[in-house]
Amino acid sequence: MRVLILGVDGYIGWALAQKLAAKGYDLYGADNFITRKRVREVGSDSVLPVPQISKRLLSFKDHYGKAIKFFRGNVADPEFLYKVFKEVKPDAVYHLAEQRSAPYSMIGLKQANETMTGNLVSTINLIYASKDINPDVHIIKLGTMGEYGTPNIDITEGFFDVEFRGRKDTLPFPRNASSWYHWSKVHDSNNLMFANRLWKLKITDVMQGVVYGTATKEIAHSNLYTRFDIDEVWGTALNRFAAQAVSGLPITPYGKGDQKRGFLSLEDSVSCLTIALEKPPNEGEYRVLNQFDQYYSVNYLARTVKEAYKEVTGNDARIEHVENPRIEAEEHYYNPDHDKLHNLGYRPSGELKGDVTKIIEDLIEHREKCIELKEVVMPKTLWRKSSGL
C-alpha cells in the first residue's frame, strides 16, 4: 500500500512516518520546510535537535530498512502536487502540510491571508489531484477540534440530527472557530464535504485535539527525533507548560484557565491516524472523526505539569495566570463526542500524568535549549492587536 504524507517533515508527519514504516507501508513524503523557516523567524527552534532532511532520511532508511521517497515542494502549488500524485499514485494520502499555528495566523493581515490562501488552496489542489489522477485514493486530512468552538450543546462528530420548528434534518454541526487558522480548517472541512458530494471522494476529516509529547515508541534514537516547539507561536499548551517548568519560567494558563479542550499524546495521534488508514470510510464517504483522548481544563493541565515537575525534580514550579491573548470563552460547557475512533479500536496508550512526566524527563535532557528559548515562550501575539498593513 502506497502512502503519501504531505508535511512529512513536521511534528506529527515525521512521527507518523515512523509508525507506518514500522508497519511496513511504502512511504512517500513531501514538504517545503516552511515550518522550520517560520520557527526561525520568531527567533525560536525545535528543542529536540532535528537534523536536515537528507540526514533524517538516511537515518530513517538505516533504522527501518526502507526509504521514504521524498519530494521537496509546496502543496499549494498545483503543478508540484500533480507531479507527486502522478509519480506516486497513492492509495492513501495524509494532508498534514498546512500552516498549523493559530497565533501565527493572528500576527497580522499578511499572516491571516497567507494562512487562508495557503491552507485552502492546498486542500483544493489535493481534491483536484485526487479526482483527476487517483479518484479511489483515501484522503486523510488534518483538521482541528477548534473548528467547533465551545457551544452550549454537545458536539457531535461532523453532523448532527436537528429538529427545528417541527421538522428534522441531518446537518453539518455548526462551526465557530477562534482564529484565522482555525477558520481556515473550517473552510477546508466545508470544501472537502462539497468535494465528496461532487466526486464521491473517500475522505476522513480529522478533528484533532491538542497534541502533546516528545516521542513515540518507534522513535529509537536522537537522529529520529521529531521536532518539539515551545515558543508562543509554534508551541502548544501542554508542551509549553512543561518547557516553562523545566526552564524555570512560570506555567501560564491564559486568563481564568477554565477553557476546556480535547488533548491526546503524540503516540495516540499517530495511532489514531493509522487507524483511520487501516479502517477507511466506505467508498464515496466523507467521514469526520473527533480525535482526542480526554478533555481537560487548562488549569488542570497546569496543575498536572506542576505536580509531575515536583515529582521528577523535587522542585516547585509556579503557576501564573496571564492576560489571555486570545478571544475565547474562559468558562464554558464542553462535551464533544469521540466514540468513532474508540469503536474503530483506539485505546489511549497512557494517562496524562505519566505522559507529562515523560515530557519533563525528556526536556530536562535539553534544559539548556529550553532556557535559551525563554524569551520566546511567553505570549506576545495578541488577537485584538493583530496588525494591518
Add this chain to the structure above:
Amino acid sequence: MRVLILGVDGYIGWALAQKLAAKGYDLYGADNFITRKRVREVGSDSVLPVPQISKRLLSFKDHYGKAIKFFRGNVADPEFLYKVFKEVKPDAVYHLAEQRSAPYSMIGLKQANETMTGNLVSTINLIYASKDINPDVHIIKLGTMGEYGTPNIDITEGFFDVEFRGRKDTLPFPRNASSWYHWSKVHDSNNLMFANRLWKLKITDVMQGVVYGTATKEIAHSNLYTRFDIDEVWGTALNRFAAQAVSGLPITPYGKGDQKRGFLSLEDSVSCLTIALEKPPNEGEYRVLNQFDQYYSVNYLARTVKEAYKEVTGNDARIEHVENPRIEAEEHYYNPDHDKLHNLGYRPSGELKGDVTKIIEDLIEHREKCIELKEVVMPKTLWRKSSGL
C-alpha cells in the same frame, strides 16, 4: 455621509450608485473591471451596451449633478484598499467586488482557487482596513442565499435557536453550499462573524437571492445602463430565460426544475441595500439579512417567462429541460425566513409577471445582441467535469 461602493462598475454596483446618488449621498467607488474582462473571455458581452468607465462617470455626473470619486484597483490588494480607505474614510462601505459567478468557479482548479483566494482575501483586507482606519464604518457585504443550501428545515437569518440532547444554544445556521463560489461566500460570512467578535465591527451580511431585471427607476437613459449578462457563466436564471425567449432559444430549466430559490428584482436589490445602509445594525453588531422578495421553483419562472413573452409578442417560447450541469437537489423543501428587511420597511416594488414583462420588452430592443450571443447562452460548464491542471 460618505459611502464607498467596492465593485461600482458591476450589475448591482452601478444601479446602487444611482439609487444612492438620487438620495444625495457622497459617493466613492472602486473597481478593477475584472467582470468585463472575464465576460469577454467566454466570448460574451453585456446585452445592454455599457460605456467605458470614463464615459459612465461623466454621464453619471451630468445626470445626478455630483461625481463619483473613482479608484481603479483590486480590493484583494491590501495596499490599494488601504489607500482608498485612508483617502475616503467611508461611513459605510458596500463590498460588491467579489467574483460572482458559480459556473465560473466550477470551470476548473484555476478558477476554483482564483475565486476562493480573491473573494476571501478581499473580505479579510476589508476587515483589517476597517478596524485600522475607520472602525466605526458600517460594512455591508454581499453574500448569497445559496450559502444555506436546501435543508429540510426552515432557514433562519444567520443564526438559529437549537435544542439538542436537552441543552440549548443560539448557533450559526449550518451552511451547505453547492459551488466553490457559494462556498467562498460561506467562508466570508464566517470570517466576518469572527471579525465582529474580534473588533466589534458593525456588519450587515446580506444573504441575497437571485437578482433579475434590466433597469431601476433611476436609470434614465442608455448612457446610465447597468450591465446585463445572459451567457451561461455570467448570466443568472431568470435573466437568461428571458434572453432565451427573445433570441428564439428554448427556455432551459436545469433538470427537473423543481429547485426553489429566492428571487428579487434589481430595483428591490438596490432598495434593500439602501435600507441596510439607512437602518444600520447596532454598534458592534453582526447582522445577517435574508434579502429576497419571494421564492419560486425554476419551472414556475420558466412558465412565467413563456407567458409574458406570449403576451408581449404573440409568439410561443418553448420550455426544454436540459441535463442539470450542477450538483443540487431538484426537489426539496424550502422555507427561508425573510422578515428582517420587511420589518425595516422593505416592500417589493412590483410583482414577478410585470417585472418579467419589462425585461422582455427591454430585451426586444436589443434582440440582435441577444441573437448574436446565442452560442454562449446554453449551459456548458458541468460541475462534475470541472477540470484539473
